[in-house]
Amino acid sequence: MTAISQTRPPRLDWPAILRDAGLAALVAFLLTVPLVGFRTVDRPTGLGIELHINEVVAAIALVFLGRVGLSMIRSGVALPVLVLSLVVAVAGFFINLPTETLRVVMIGGGLVIAIRALITVMTHRSKLTQAERDRRMDRIGAKVQHASRYLAPVGILFAAAFPMLPIADRHLIDIGILLLTYVMLGWGLNIVVGLAGLLDLGYVAFYAVGAYSYALLAQYFGMSFWLCLPLAGVLAALSGVLLGFPVLRLRGDYFAIVTLGFGEIIRIILVNWYQFTGGPNGITNIPRPSFFGIADFSRTGANGLPPFHSLFGLEFSSLHRIIFLYYLILILALVVNVFTLRIRKLPLGRAWEALREDDIACTSLGIDRTKIKLAAFAIAAMFGGFAGSFFATRQGFISPESFTFIESAIILAIVVLGGMGSQMGVVVATLLVIGLPEAFRELADFRMLTFGMGMVLIMLWRPRGLLAHRDPTIVLYKNGAGAAAGEKGA
Amino acid sequence: MSTADKTPLLTVEHLTMRFGGLVAVSDVSFTANNSEITAVIGPNGAGKTTLFNCITGFYTPTVGRLTLRHPDGKEYLLERMPGFRISKEAAVARTFQNIRLFGGMSVLENLMVAQHNKLMRASGFSIAGLLGLPTYRAADKQAVELATYWLDRVKLLEFADWEAGNLPYGAQRRLEIARAMCSEPVLLCLDEPAAGLNPRESAELAELLIFIRDQHQTGLLLIEHDMSVVMTISDHVVVLDYGRKISDGDPAFVKNDPAVIRAYLGEDEADEPAAAAGEGA
Numbered sequence: 001m002t003a004i005s006q007t008r009p010p011r012l013d014w015p016a017i018l019r020d021a022g023l024a025a026l027v028a029f030l031l032t033v034p035l036v037g038f039r040t041v042d043r044p045t046g047l048g049i050e051l052h053i054n055e056v057v058a059a060i061a062l063v064f065l066g067r068v069g070l071s072m073i074r075s076g077v078a079l080p081v082l083v084l085s086l087v088v089a090v091a092g093f094f095i096n097l098p099t100e101t102l103r104v105v106m107i108g109g110g111l112v113i114a115i116r117a118l119i120t121v122m123t124h125r126s127k128l129t130q131a132e133r134d135r136r137m138d139r140i141g142a143k144v145q146h147a148s149r150y151l152a153p154v155g156i157l158f159a160a161a162f163p164m165l166p167i168a169d170r171h172l173i174d175i176g177i178l179l180l181t182y183v184m185l186g187w188g189l190n191i192v193v194g195l196a197g198l199l200d201l202g203y204v205a206f207y208a209v210g211a212y213s214y215a216l217l218a219q220y221f222g223m224s225f226w227l228c229l230p231l232a233g234v235l236a237a238l239s240g241v242l243l244g245f246p247v248l249r250l251r252g253d254y255f256a257i258v259t260l261g262f263g264e265i266i267r268i269i270l271v272n273w274y275q276f277t278g279g280p281n282g283i284t285n286i287p288r289p290s291f292f293g294i295a296d297f298s299r300t301g302a303n304g305l306p307p308f309h310s311l312f313g314l315e316f317s318s319l320h321r322i323i324f325l326y327y328l329i330l331i332l333a334l335v336v337n338v339f340t341l342r343i344r345k346l347p348l349g350r351a352w353e354a355l356r357e358d359d360i361a362c363t364s365l366g367i368d369r370t371k372i373k374l375a376a377f378a379i380a381a382m383f384g385g386f387a388g389s390f391f392a393t394r395q396g397f398i399s400p401e402s403f404t405f406i407e408s409a410i411i412l413a414i415v416v417l418g419g420m421g422s423q424m425g426v427v428v429a430t431l432l433v434i435g436l437p438e439a440f441r442e443l444a445d446f447r448m449l450t451f452g453m454g455m456v457l458i459m460l461w462r463p464r465g466l467l468a469h470r471d472p473t474i475v476l477y478k479n480g481a482g483a484a485a486g487e488k489g490a
Numbered sequence: 491m492s493t494a495d496k497t498p499l500l501t502v503e504h505l506t507m508r509f510g511g512l513v514a515v516s517d518v519s520f521t522a523n524n525s526e527i528t529a530v531i532g533p534n535g536a537g538k539t540t541l542f543n544c545i546t547g548f549y550t551p552t553v554g555r556l557t558l559r560h561p562d563g564k565e566y567l568l569e570r571m572p573g574f575r576i577s578k579e580a581a582v583a584r585t586f587q588n589i590r591l592f593g594g595m596s597v598l599e600n601l602m603v604a605q606h607n608k609l610m611r612a613s614g615f616s617i618a619g620l621l622g623l624p625t626y627r628a629a630d631k632q633a634v635e636l637a638t639y640w641l642d643r644v645k646l647l648e649f650a651d652w653e654a655g656n657l658p659y660g661a662q663r664r665l666e667i668a669r670a671m672c673s674e675p676v677l678l679c680l681d682e683p684a685a686g687l688n689p690r691e692s693a694e695l696a697e698l699l700i701f702i703r704d705q706h707q708t709g710l711l712l713i714e715h716d717m718s719v720v721m722t723i724s725d726h727v728v729v730l731d732y733g734r735k736i737s738d739g740d741p742a743f744v745k746n747d748p749a750v751i752r753a754y755l756g757e758d759e760a761d762e763p764a765a766a767a768g769e770g771a
Contacts, residue, residue, distance in 0.1 A: 357594050361590040366673060367578075368578070
C-alpha cells in the first residue's frame with residue numbers, strides 16, 4: 001500500500017503492485033474458501049458439502065486483476081484500466097460462465113473499477129481541488145433543496161395520484177406503502193437525529209410499542225383502529241419519555257449505546273412475556289382498519305358496518321383496502337413532514353438545532369436541555385408509534401421478528417444517507433435503501449451486497465449525506481442578497 | 491461612581507472552589523455593581539475562569555455564597571440554581587473564552603435562539619406556534635427587531651443571513667456578545683472578549699461595552715488580559731493570583747498596588763514601574 005502511494009508520478013512500480021495484488025488475492029482466498037468454496041446441499045441422506053473450486057479460482061483472479069487495476073489507477077494510468085474493466089464487464093454479459101453468481105461478480109466488479117477509473121480520469125482533467133469539488137457538491141445540494149419547493153408538490157401529487165395510474169397493481173401499491181412507511185419513520189427519526197443531533201440507535205423500539213399497543217388494545221379490549229391510533233402514539237411518546245429521563249444526561253456514543261440497548265430490551269420483553277404478548281408467536285388476526293368507522297372493506301361488511309363497495313356503489317375489489325392503506329400512510333407521513341417543517345421555524349425547533357450545534361452554549365442561554373431533548377424524543381417516539389400501529393393493521397400479524405436492530409439501522413441509514421435534517425434527503429434515501437433492493441429482488445442475496453456497496457460509495461462521495469444542505473429557518477433579507485454574500489464568504 | 495443607581499448587583503462572599511486537592515478559587519469576596527464594568531484580572535491559572543463558571547452555574551462552588559440582586563430588588567442565590575436557570579430566571583448571560591456560537595446556523599438564528607424562553611412562552615410551548623396564531627407571530631417579529639437592533643450595534647447587520655461559523659474571528663466575538671445581550675441580561679459576563687482582536691477591534695469592543703453599560707443599565711463582569719481595554723473601561727478591578735484575591739479597587743489604585751505589581755512582575759522588580767499592569771493606561 002505505502003509503496004504505491006509513494007510512486008505518485010505515472011511510473012508503474014510493478015513489483016510493488018504485484019505484491020499488493022497478491023496480498024489482496026490471499027485475503028480473497030481466505031475469505032472465499034469458506035464463504036463460496038464450500039456449500040451445504042440438502043441430500044436425501046442428510047446435509048452434504050459441495051466444493052466450488054472454479055468459483056473460488058475465478059473470484060481470486062478477479063480480486064487480483066481488480067487490485068492491479070486499482071493500483072494502476074492510483075499510479076495515474078487510469079484510461080487503459082477504464083477500457084479494460086469495461087471490456088470485462090461487457091464480456092460478463094456475453095461469455096458463457098459456469099454459474100450465474102460469477103456473472104454478477106464479474107459485471108459488478110468490472111463496473112466498480114470502471115467507475116473508479118472514470119472518476120480519476122475526470123478529476124485529472126478538471127484540475128479542481130477536493131475542497132472546490134466539495135463546495136460544488138454543496139451547491140448542487142442547495143439547488144436540489146431549492147428545487148424541492150417545486151419538486152415536493154409534484155412528488156406529493158404523484159404520490160396521491162399513483163394508485164389511480166394504470167401501471168399501479170397490487171404489488172406496486174404494496175411497495176408504495178412500504179416506501180411511505182419508511183419515509184414516515186425516516187422523517188420521525190430525523191427529528192431526533194437530524195434536528196436535535198441525538199444518535200438514536202433504538203428507534204424501532206417506539207415502532208414496536210406502537211404496533212403492540214394497537215394489537216394488544218384490539219385483542220384485549222376490542223378497540224378500533226381509529227381509537228387506537230392516537231393511543232398508540234401517546235403510549236409510544238410515554239415510552240420515549242420513560243427512556244429519556246435516565247438516558248438524556250448521557251452524551252454522544254454513550255447515548256447511542258443506551259438507546260441501542262433500549263431497543264433490544266423492548267424486543268426481548270416482547271419475546272419473553274409470553275402470556276401477554278404471545279412471545280415469538282406474535283399476535284395474529286389484528287383487525288383491519290375500517291373506512292373511518294363508516295364502512296368496512298370486506299365483501300359482506302363486518303362489526304355492524306356496511307361494506308365499503310356497496311356504500312359507494314362500486315364493484316367489490318380487494319384493492320380498495322390496499323389503496324385506503326396507501327392513502328392512510330401517505331397522510332400520516334405528510335403530517336410528520338408538515339410538523340417538522342413548521343417546528344423548525346419555532347423556538348423549539350431552533351433550540352433542537354442549537355443543541356446539536358453546541359449544548360453548553362444552549363445552557364448559557366437559559367435553555368433547559370433536558371426538557372428540549374425529552375420533547376424531541378417524545379415527539380419522534382409518537383410518530384414512530386403511529387407508524388407502528390399502521391404497520392400492525394396493515395400486516396394483520398406482528399411478532400418481535402419485525403422489530404430487530406436491523407430495522408433501526410435501516411431507518412438510521414435512511415436519515416444519514418439522505419443528509420441529516422434534510423426532508424427531501426429522507427425521501428431520496430428511502431427510494432435508494434428500500435426501493436432498490438425491492439426492485440432487484442430477483443438478485444436474491446446480491447441485493448444486500450449492492451446495498452452495502454451503495455452505502456460505502458455514498459459515504460465516500462458525500463460523507464455528509466446526499467442532500468446535506470441547511471436552509472436558515474428565518475432570513476432578514478428576503479431577496480437573498482445576504483445569502484449570496486454568505487456563499488461568497490464560504 | 492457613587493451615583494445613586496449604582497447598587498450592588500452581584501455579591502460574591504467567601505467563594506471557594508476545590509477540584510479534589512486543588513484549590514482553584516480560595517475565599518474570594520467582592521461585589522459587582524449595577525451599570526458598572528467590573529474586571530477580573532490575574533496571571534494565567536489565577537482562577538478567573540473557574541470564578542466565572544461558578545457564577546454562571548457551570549460549577550457548583552464548594553463553599554461560598556453568590557447573591558444576585560436585580561434592580562427591582564429581587565434576589566437570587568446563584569450557587570443553588572442549575573445552569574440554565576441562572577440565565578432563564580436570574581438573567582445572567584455569558585460569553586466563552588473559546589467562542590461557542592451555533593456555527594451551522596445563521597447569524598440571525600443565533601440571536602433568535604438566545605430569546606428562546608420568551609418565544610417559547612409566546613408560542614404556547616409550540617402549540618400556538620404550530621397553529622400559526624397571531625400572538626406568536628407578533629412575538630416573533632419583536633424578537634427579530636431586538637436581534638436586528640443588536641446586529642446593528644455590533645456592526646453585523648449585513649451579515650444577518652450568513653452562517654455564523656463562516657464569519658471572521660472578530661465578528662464571531664461580537665456576535666457572541668450580541669447573542670448574550672439578546673437574552674436581556676442584568677449581568678453580562680465576558681470571558682476574555684478581546685482575546686485575538688487587533689488594536690482597532692479592541693477599541694471598538696471597548697466602545698461597545700461602554701455602550702452596554704451606559705445605555706442598557708447592565709452590569710458587566712469581564713475577564714481580560716488586554717490591559718489597554720481593562721484600564722480604560724473598567725470602573726472596578728479585582729485581581730486574583732493563585733485563586734486568592736490580592737487587590738480590589740478602581741483601576742488607578744490597582745495599577746499602583748504593590749501586591750499586583752509583585753504578582754505580575756515578580757518580587758525583585760517591585761520598584762519598577764508597573765509595566766504590565768499599566769501598559770495601556
